[in-house]
Amino acid sequence: MLTELKTFLHVARLGSFAAAASRVNLTQSAVSGQIRRLEDALGFPLFDRSGRAVSLNRNGKRVLAGAETVVAAFQKLSDMTDENVAPVVLRVGTISSAHGLLTRAMQTFRRDFPHVQLRIVPDISLRLLDKVDTGEIDVALMVRPPFGIPSALAWSPVVRQRYRLIKPADMPGDDWRTLVLTQPFVRYERTSFGGRAVDLFLRRCDLVANDHVEMDDIVAIRDMVEAGLGVAIIPVDDDAVMPPGVVTLPLGDDVFYRELGLMTGRQSTPAHLDALISTLVHR
Structure with missing residues (x-):
């Protein structure tokens, strides 16, 4: 059920099956099937479905924290390496006015992922957008662009x-x-x-x-x-x-x-990046 839990976190964060499917490189029907298997295993629905949009219901909100803990715990096991292996580095861009949000999220993140080094890259939103697009950074906490989100990128609203x-x-x-x-x-x-x-x-x-x-x-x-x-x-x-x-x-x-939010690439993201995003989105 680990794959289904990871998909559940994507849907919860992005608010739609289509967006989650794009993030994990699956079809929308495959994502729907994973969520259905998870709901069948748990014995109750997790989302309120309204057209293309979905939102966590009461059960889903209760399961969310547990799912994040399980995925984070598995990631810790998979990241256990000997001390000679280079540490994992997560490159996080941020605008100056979002430092407070990021600092609070980092307190939880450091507890769950002490092996991950965060490299903070301050800049204005326009340049952060370019840096995510070119792969210079992994994620940016920034202002939503006044134009459309580029098709190669994904947006998760925070506040x-x-x-x-x-x-x-x-x-x-x-x-x-x-x-x-x-x-x-x-x-x-x-x-x-x-x-x-x-x-x-x-x-x-x-x-x-x-x-x-x-x-x-x-x-x-x-x-x-x-x-x-x-x-x-x-x-x-x-x-x-x-x-x-x-x-x-x-x-x-x-x-x-x-609107402040997180800009990432649409490719599948590692669990430690998903955990940081979830911490901010569901703060």
Whole structure:
């Protein structure tokens, strides 16, 4: 049942039999058959099926953690080598604003795969996309591209973040449009996918910001706003805690989002990479 459990993890992460089939180089019917055999062996269904999309039901969510543990344990056995064999290296690209997500996932990953060395490659999403496509890195934690996902690559969503305006806590005014027009603007760099979304948003709203500085580091942008250097529009997690010197303002009906996720090749992936992806997707 190990093969069926691995396929189950792919379907759970990717949300469809078709995407999982592409990842493991099988037909969709073969993947469906593996899931059916697993469900028959367990005695209950694992997914709610709605058209092409599937989602874990209550039983599936309960089985997920156990399946990850079993697959990880088998991988540990298969990776047992003598000390003279070179260690496994996993090349992980990440944007700067996703370091927190990656750090939390690494805590679980290091416990399950202590023999795997992680090499972290920081860059902007556009260059990370190219690096995954050319095989320079194995996976990238990045912003979903504004264009379609290349056919040779696979996308696994992790989190959806709402854009908000941030301003110094002592700055008067609570109308985000007025603040963009009247205050120095700390711009999220336009060469990045996330910054390009801000630029398109301002154009749609027919707003011309008073650009003061432009950079790709969201933490540094927040620090500049806290220092009183202007206002900014950045993606913010719903449960994010801002520094005491920074407040956020919603964009109302004009709100827009960015999606962070994992970009990989569509070829079959090793268990340690699947485990890292599952840790992030099901965090």
